[in-house]
Amino acid sequence: MRNIKCGVADIRKRVFAEVARLAYEDGDYYSRMEKLPYEIMPGEVGKLRESIFLERAIIGERIRLAMGLPLRDVTEHNLLSDGVEESAIAEKYYDPPLINIIKYACNGCTPTHFEVTNACQGCLSKHCSYNCPRGAITFNHGKAEIDQTKCIKCGKCKNACSYGAIVRFTRPCEEACGMDAIGRDEHGRAEINYDKCVSCGMCLVNCPFGAIVDKGQMFQLIHAIKRGDKVIPIIAPAFWGQFGDKVTAGQLKTAMEMLGFCGIEEVAIGADLCAIEEAEEFLESVPEKQPFMGTSCCPAWSVMAKAEFPGFAPYISMTMTPMVLTARLVKRRNPGCRIAFIGPCAAKKLEASRRSVRSEVDFVLTFEELRGMFEAKDIDLEKVEDSPSHYEASAPGVGFAAGGGVAKAVEDVIHRLHPEVEVKTITADGLRECRQMLRIARTGKYDGYLLEGMACPGGGIAGAGTIQPLEKSRRSLEKYKSAVSIENPLDTEYIEDISMLHEDSEDWDVTNRH
Numbered sequence: 001m002r003n004i005k006c007g008v009a010d011i012r013k014r015v016f017a018e019v020a021r022l023a024y025e026d027g028d029y030y031s032r033m034e035k036l037p038y039e040i041m042p043g044e045v046g047k048l049r050e051s052i053f054l055e056r057a058i059i060g061e062r063i064r065l066a067m068g069l070p071l072r073d074v075t076e077h078n079l080l081s082d083g084v085e086e087s088a089i090a091e092k093y094y095d096p097p098l099i100n101i102i103k104y105a106c107n108g109c110t111p112t113h114f115e116v117t118n119a120c121q122g123c124l125s126k127h128c129s130y131n132c133p134r135g136a137i138t139f140n141h142g143k144a145e146i147d148q149t150k151c152i153k154c155g156k157c158k159n160a161c162s163y164g165a166i167v168r169f170t171r172p173c174e175e176a177c178g179m180d181a182i183g184r185d186e187h188g189r190a191e192i193n194y195d196k197c198v199s200c201g202m203c204l205v206n207c208p209f210g211a212i213v214d215k216g217q218m219f220q221l222i223h224a225i226k227r228g229d230k231v232i233p234i235i236a237p238a239f240w241g242q243f244g245d246k247v248t249a250g251q252l253k254t255a256m257e258m259l260g261f262c263g264i265e266e267v268a269i270g271a272d273l274c275a276i277e278e279a280e281e282f283l284e285s286v287p288e289k290q291p292f293m294g295t296s297c298c299p300a301w302s303v304m305a306k307a308e309f310p311g312f313a314p315y316i317s318m319t320m321t322p323m324v325l326t327a328r329l330v331k332r333r334n335p336g337c338r339i340a341f342i343g344p345c346a347a348k349k350l351e352a353s354r355r356s357v358r359s360e361v362d363f364v365l366t367f368e369e370l371r372g373m374f375e376a377k378d379i380d381l382e383k384v385e386d387s388p389s390h391y392e393a394s395a396p397g398v399g400f401a402a403g404g405g406v407a408k409a410v411e412d413v414i415h416r417l418h419p420e421v422e423v424k425t426i427t428a429d430g431l432r433e434c435r436q437m438l439r440i441a442r443t444g445k446y447d448g449y450l451l452e453g454m455a456c457p458g459g460g461i462a463g464a465g466t467i468q469p470l471e472k473s474r475r476s477l478e479k480y481k482s483a484v485s486i487e488n489p490l491d492t493e494y495i496e497d498i499s500m501l502h503e504d505s506e507d508w509d510v511t512n513r514h
Contacts, residue, residue, distance in 0.1 A: 008210035016372025023222035090224035105211035119165035127160035176206035178431025200300040200455040201346030201464025225260035236343030238401035241476025268393030270326030272489035279413035299351035301453030344463030366465020394486040403459035407452040
């Protein structure tokens with residue numbers, strides 16, 4: 001189970017802050033990088049693991065990944081700073097893989113199995129034994145024992161125990177991975193099958209040992225700012241409440257400018273345009289041309305759907321995601337600028353690295369990484385001067401951040417355009433639920449429906465790069481939405497800009513939108 005407030009989150013926070021500080025300060029990156037693990041993990045006694053040297057080695061790999069560098073080969077001698085000159089630049093996309101496992105940080109947890117705890121009373125009924133279909137349960141000194149060689153992990157013993165004395169033990173990373181992409185190597189450590197992985201990031205925030213880490217672009221972004229590039233941040237609507245209950249949008253804007261950014265734009269603007277285009281696509285295609293339509297804004301869900309259900313690939317909307325729509329709009333209005341998407345999602349890093357998106361989105365940072373930049377510059381957002389700001393997006397556009405929000409926004413547009421049309425929707429949060437939704441769709445049950453998929457349980461506000469707990473984020477988002485005066489995406493002032501987002505609006509092939 002993911003915990004926002006935990007020791008691993010504290011380490012991530014410190015690493016991001018130190019990497020940002022390293023980028024902001026001029027000097028010898030080589031020697032300063034080598035010192036960072038000693039500054040982050042001082043002393044001579046390990047506080048988190050049995051060895052201070054192991055702790056520093058893991059911190060070193062975290063630093064490298066945060067800077068966009070690959071993991072080092074443990075079988076060869078390498079300096080921590082090896083390859084830094086390749087990352088101390090203002091332009092760099094992610095080199096695969098995006099999600100990495102620091103093998104010597106992995107606990108090598110045992111595979112999923114059932115265990116009998118000390119709560120076993122050795123009762124006379126022996127419900128566990130009688131319900132086991134393989135005779136895997138015996139009794140020793142009055143206590144139940146499970147023979148793992150016979151157990152088929154059906155869970156019937158656990159359900160039958162009157163005392164709840166049998167527990168299901170699951171590797172947290174495997175449990176969190178909705179793609180079943182995590183297995184074990186020859187040493188029992190976690191291993192990712194990248195043919196299945198969609199980079200949702202749920203494994204990295206659910207590993208209690210912090211062994212799974214994603215790469216970052218923060219180091220390159222700061223170099224671009226220092227070089228004098230006009231970097232415009234576009235921020236996902238899930239930002240509300242992430243940096244403090246009392247922090248206003250105006251304070252966030254001021255703080256971003258203190259970091260060297262040029263203003264700030266809302267991705268919810270792009271969400272409005274996305275809702276309009278998906279509504280038009282739905283009305284045109286369902287059910288005349290296809291049985292149903294899936295939404296497009298979550299890249300991990302989209303990749304999963306097209307990979308595991310290739311026959312359904314044409315049914316996933318080809319409308320550009322809010323990130324890409326907003327980036328394209330801002331670049332059309334600010335020629336020569338560079339775009340930094342800031343949001344809750346690890347998969348957006350993968351989306352931005354696609355060749356078709358690279359010209360629009362130059363950098364992707366999570367809220368965690370942005371917080372690291374604030375820490376590096378000693379910026380306390382609650383003390384930052386407030387500045388004028390206004391809501392340019394609609395409430396449904398803002399609602400894209402939470403599960404069910406995309407479908408609701410598209411539905412609102414359709415009802416405005418065609419009040420007589422009944423829009424049936426179904427939503428799924430988490431990749432396992434998304435896969436189940438598509439399995440049911442295969443039976444024809446969802447013909448005529450709009451299907452919304454979100455890889456993260458709860459939607460974007462629960463993404464791998466968020467700082468606040470899900471329910472708190474949900475409440476903050478609702479508060480944000482209630483302050484928005486625009487009630488329908490069709491009322492956006494940017495509606496006239498939809499045509500300029502396409503290379504050739506007169507002869508535009510829908511299959512080229514991504």
